[in-house]
Amino acid sequence: MGILKKIKKHFERKEKLKYLQSKDIVNINLYDASQKTILFASRDFPAHDKESGANRLKELIFIYKELGYNCIIFAPHMFEDDSYVKFYQQRNVIIYIENTKYRNIYDFLSSFKKIDYVWFNGPLALNLFYKKMKAVLSSAKFIYDMVDIHFLRFKRAIELEPTRISLKKNYKHFFRLETVVAPQLDYIIAISDKEKAIMSQYADKNKIITVSNIHYPKIDISERKSFSESKGITFIGSIHEPNIDAVKFLYEKIMPIVWKTNPELEVSIIGNVAEKLDLKLFPKFKFLGFVESIEEHFMNSRIMVAPLRFGAGVKGKIGQAFEYFLPVITTDIGAEGMRLANHKNVLxxxxxxxxxxxxxxxxxxxxxxxxxxxxxxxxxKPFSIESVSSTLKKI
Known part of the structure; x- marks a missing residue:
């Protein structure tokens, strides 16, 4: 963040603090000193309905709640009037919000007799908060949730665009974080057994645990619209580089071949990936942006596509499609880590x-x-709440 943005944020924060309804941390009264406590630290607050990684974090938090933990979420610059803050507060999760009682998150954490675990959601959180939190919470166990192996994602991107300097810089940055810093923590959470094997080259394999995405049917299969009742193609994605590339690949290379045979086949794009695209270059695609509920779109669509040419981790969009019994076409990269068989689970x-x-x-x-x-x-089946809960109990 540039110096001018930092100054602007500082004054915006001071102004908002004047009008706080609550001067303390809402829900702090829920803290039970007799129970274990886990802090989830994230660079961005988990907007569970906009991004699959955030939805996974939500499910993990709820599992820990079911296991009897005090759950605290911290992300910078969050205020009590934020709708996502309210969502978690209504579910008895403690949220560190901007307040006048504590100077910062570290002052707040120092007020606890004990924090048992700190869960860093992705490398940005690890980079921003680990060093200071380690100093403040010396007795805590520290967990790094990779979400996916970021250096692997950039390595694969470089193979497609070898001259892009920004990709090489990002690769070096995340490689250091994930192979030098991450192994210093007590646990590393890999998203799949394949990524666990990769990380075992850089860290003690005994501290690497696989915790994948969490998915379960959102409808009964009898509610699923039939083949004849559904039509068209859907892609869903946020503004990550692999999604941007996938939309371009779909429009420029794949669909021209399809449209020669079936010129009427429609393609709908869900998610904020559109914010990073010049939509004038994609006149035959229907960009829906963020939608309140994906159910209607997934139920009406005949095919989900995920033509991912690079990336890493387990792809939440594919699991989301399975939740609505929506057939999927993807690549080896898209199917990675999900134990899927061609022509049985996906194409x-x-x-x-x-x-x-x-x-x-x-x-x-x-x-x-x-x-x-x-x-x-x-x-x-591999992504059930029961399966993940059983794994988390072992930490």
Whole structure:
């Protein structure tokens, strides 16, 4: 953050502090000293309905609540009137919000007799908060949740764009964080067994634990709109580079092949990925932006596509599709870490020609569509709340 932005934020904070309804931390009365306490530290507050990683964090917090923990969330610059703050407060989670009682988060944490665990949500949180929190909470156990291996994501991006200097800088930055700093913590959370194996090259494998995404059916399969009742293609994504590239790849390379055979096939793009695109260059795509509920769109769509050419981790968009029994076409990168079989759980295609043919096939083959839709139940099994809860109990 530049110096001018820091100054602006400082004065904005001072102004907002004048009008606080509560001078203390709302929900602090819920703290039970007889229970274990876990602090979740994140660079950005988890907007669970906008980004799959934030939704995963929400589910993890709720699991810890069910296990009887005091749960505290901290992200910078959060005020009591924020809708996401209220969402968690209504579910009995303690949120560190801007207040006049404590100078900062570290002053607040010093007021506790004991914090048992600190969970860093991603490398940005690790980079920003680990050093100071380690000094303040010397007896706590520190957990680094990778979300995905960021240096791997940038390594793969460099393979596609080897001349981009920014990718190389990011690769070096995240490689140091994830292979030098992260191994200093008590636990590293990998998103898949594959990423656990990669991280075992840099850290003690005994401190690396796999905690994947959390998914479960959001509807009964009987409620799913049938092949004949659904139509069109859906892609969902936030402003991450792999999603931006996927939309471009879909529009420029894949769909021109599809449209030669089926010029009427519509493509809808959900999510704020549109904010990073010049929409004039994509006149045949329907950009919906953020939607309050994905259910209507997933129920009406016939196919979910995820033509990801780089990235890392387990892709939440694919798990979301399974939650609504929506058949998926993706790449090896998209299916990575999810234990998915081609033509059983998903269709996998890695170049524009095979991806286009997969779209045309699935759009016309009701039997194949039904197979993929019905197998969504099996696709979701590794990502159940029960499975993740069992793992977290071992930490």
């Amino acid at each position: 996998i295609a890695n170049d524009e020609n095979s991806f286009a043919q997969a779209i045309l096939q699935l759009n016309n083959d009701e039997e194949l569509w039904n197979t993929l839709s019905q197998n969504s139940i099996d696709s979701l």
